[in-house]
Amino acid sequence: MSSVSTAKTAPPQFDVEAVRRDFPTLSQQVNGKPLVYLDNGASSQRPEAVLLAMDRYYREMHSNVHRGAHTLGDRATNAFESAREKVQKFLNAPSSRQIIWTRGATEAINLVANGLTEKLKPGDEILLSQMEHHANIVPWQILAERTGAKVVPIGVTPEGELDRESFHCLLGERTRILAFNHVSNALGTINPVADMVAKAKAQGVITLIDGAQAVPHFQVDVQALDCDFYVFSAHKMFGPTGIGILYGKADLLEAMPPWQGGGEMIERVSFAGTTYNTLPYKFEAGTPAVAEAVGLGAAIDYLASLDRGAMEAAENALLRRANDLVASVPGMTVVGTAANKVPVMSFTIEGLHPSDIGTLLDQQGIAVRTGHHCAMPLMEFYEIPGTARASFAFYNTLEEVEQLFTALRKIQSRFA
Amino acid sequence: MSSSANDFASNPLGTSITLEELYDAFELLDDWEDRYAFIIDLGKQLPPFPDAQRTEKNYVHGCQSQVWLIHHYDKESGKLLLLIDSDAIIVRGLAAIILLAFNNLTPTDLLATDIDKLFERLDLFRHISPTRGNGLRSMISKIRNIAAAEIA
Numbered sequence: 195m196s197s198v199s200t201a202k203t204a205p206p207q208f209d210v211e212a213v214r215r216d217f218p219t220l221s222q223q224v225n226g227k228p229l230v231y232l233d234n235g236a237s238s239q240r241p242e243a244v245l246l247a248m249d250r251y252y253r254e255m256h257s258n259v260h261r262g263a264h265t266l267g268d269r270a271t272n273a274f275e276s277a278r279e280k281v282q283k284f285l286n287a288p289s290s291r292q293i294i295w296t297r298g299a300t301e302a303i304n305l306v307a308n309g310l311t312e313k314l315k316p317g318d319e320i321l322l323s324q325m326e327h328h329a330n331i332v333p334w335q336i337l338a339e340r341t342g343a344k345v346v347p348i349g350v351t352p353e354g355e356l357d358r359e360s361f362h363c364l365l366g367e368r369t370r371i372l373a374f375n376h377v378s379n380a381l382g383t384i385n386p387v388a389d390m391v392a393k394a395k396a397q398g399v400i401t402l403i404d405g406a407q408a409v410p411h412f413q414v415d416v417q418a419l420d421c422d423f424y425v426f427s428a429h430k431m432f433g434p435t436g437i438g439i440l441y442g443k444a445d446l447l448e449a450m451p452p453w454q455g456g457g458e459m460i461e462r463v464s465f466a467g468t469t470y471n472t473l474p475y476k477f478e479a480g481t482p483a484v485a486e487a488v489g490l491g492a493a494i495d496y497l498a499s500l501d502r503g504a505m506e507a508a509e510n511a512l513l514r515r516a517n518d519l520v521a522s523v524p525g526m527t528v529v530g531t532a533a534n535k536v537p538v539m540s541f542t543i544e545g546l547h548p549s550d551i552g553t554l555l556d557q558q559g560i561a562v563r564t565g566h567h568c569a570m571p572l573m574e575f576y577e578i579p580g581t582a583r584a585s586f587a588f589y590n591t592l593e594e595v596e597q598l599f600t601a602l603r604k605i606q607s608r609f610a
Numbered sequence: 611m612s613s614s615a616n617d618f619a620s621n622p623l624g625t626s627i628t629l630e631e632l633y634d635a636f637e638l639l640d641d642w643e644d645r646y647a648f649i650i651d652l653g654k655q656l657p658p659f660p661d662a663q664r665t666e667k668n669y670v671h672g673c674q675s676q677v678w679l680i681h682h683y684d685k686e687s688g689k690l691l692l693l694i695d696s697d698a699i700i701v702r703g704l705a706a707i708i709l710l711a712f713n714n715l716t717p718t719d720l721l722a723t724d725i726d727k728l729f730e731r732l733d734l735f736r737h738i739s740p741t742r743g744n745g746l747r748s749m750i751s752k753i754r755n756i757a758a759a760e761i762a
């Protein structure tokens with residue numbers, strides 16, 4: 195099914211029940227109750243199309259890529275490279291050379307942090323934000339330790355938005371790198387990427403955007419954002435685990451040294467000296483995760499087959515309903531109330547630890563994430579040990595939102 | 611500051627409340643709400659934890675909630691006294707069950723106690739399974755290490 199033909203025939207209302215049938219995991223019972231899966235921010239589920247694409251790849255075309263002088267090798271290479279082209283179109287990247295396969299967003303950030311070593315001198319500054327996932331903090335701290343540079347966090351407002359004033363103050367002469375998330379995993383805040391990138395760019399600062407929580411929810415155009423690097427993981431956007439993407443501006447990628455050595459990333463190896471392969475292969479040492487790449491390609495096709503505008507509207511309706519119901523749970527506080535959010539609700543309930551909430555919801559078949567969400571500096575800012583987080587996907591229903599709140603009211607009245 | 615015998619004197623878990631009583635009571639509960647209400651109530655039996663003992667040394671790592679554990683080896687009776695605290699009410703309750711099994715035993719008896727079997731019998735094993743990541747596993751190994759150290 196091509197995206198064009200579906201766009202014409204798609205009903206004006208998003209048919210969530212039809213979409214749910216595409217996800218086998220969703221139709222099961224947990225603890226004797228129908229599963230309500232609200233932990234999509236940690237990892238989403240996969241549609242049948244992704245499972246089938248990976249199965250078919252292994253059954254019909256598996257071989258090593260870019261190597262075999264035989265038919266299976268050609269099929270595997272075609273499937274692999276056509277998945278790369280799908281990612282290129284998905285992000286509206288200028289060329290598929292700029293799409294590097296990684297193990298996930300985390301590895302992509304590590305790759306860039308490692309590759310920018312030469313750009314930093316002692317006293318230079320790497321500007322992050324207080325709402326980053328540890329994956330977008332620790333690689334920069336390691337880089338800072340290695341180079342004598344300094345990691346500086348942009349502040350967050352009580353509502354959970356990036357503090358504009360703090361950003362303007364901190365973006366200074368010594369800033370060399372600006373790295374922050376497109377969407378906060380812990381709060382759901384959508385950050386003003388294009389605007390911040392433009393300001394950083396005006397000062398020659400290199401920018402990296404962690405898009406792991408953005409791509410499952412809305413379309414991203416890396417050329418419009420104009421960031422230097424954009425990273426995401428497949429498993430949070432309905433694709434397989436173990437694969438992710440680094441997009442980078444061609445000149446920066448060209449200038450960066452390779453970070454892992456091995457097969458595939460070389461042009462010619464000799465003990466007198468080795469020359470490296472061209473982009474993107476320079477950064478792809480070893481046999482890649484071919485089936486996973488194919489699976490990610492299938493996830494992108496699947497998303498393209500849906501009406502993304504209608505999907506976004508349906509997701510916003512989920513968040514609105516959740517917001518409307520907060521007052522029905524005594525002692526419930528939402529953490530992160532930014533004006534511009536994806537459907538994520540982080541919250542606390544007086545008298546209960548987030549881990550209590552998680553355990554008691556699980557008893558009712560409801561899966562949420564609890565804890566610090568790998569964003570300890572943000573929890574420190576709010577002076578809380580953590581939150582419970584309901585993170586919705588387009589396949590969640592308004593009934594599931596109601597079920598969550600019915601369960602929370604029961605927990606609060608019986609146990610808090 | 612080391613813990614004194616007084617901190618442990620008022621602990622009913624493993625002394626005046628026994629495992630057999632827990633099994634009997636648990637058998638009468640058939641829905642999850644009653645079971646968890648019971649576990650949470652059991653957690654309320656934990657004696658107050660001395661504030662001065664909330665130190666890095668006594669902190670149990672690997673828990674989402676904050677968990678502390680202290681012990682006192684009573685040379686006279688040869689028994690190991692334990693005290694646990696947590697800011698999560700379910701972890702407190704599960705800690706109370708662990709104390710029912712482990713508290714007030716000789717280190718030898720403690721090491722011979724099959725805690726996994728106990729939690730299986732209560733149908734609560736998933737809470738202490740290594741995959742759960744709520745730190746109860748590390749609490750249990752910390753207690754076992756303390757017992758082993760007393761024997762050595």
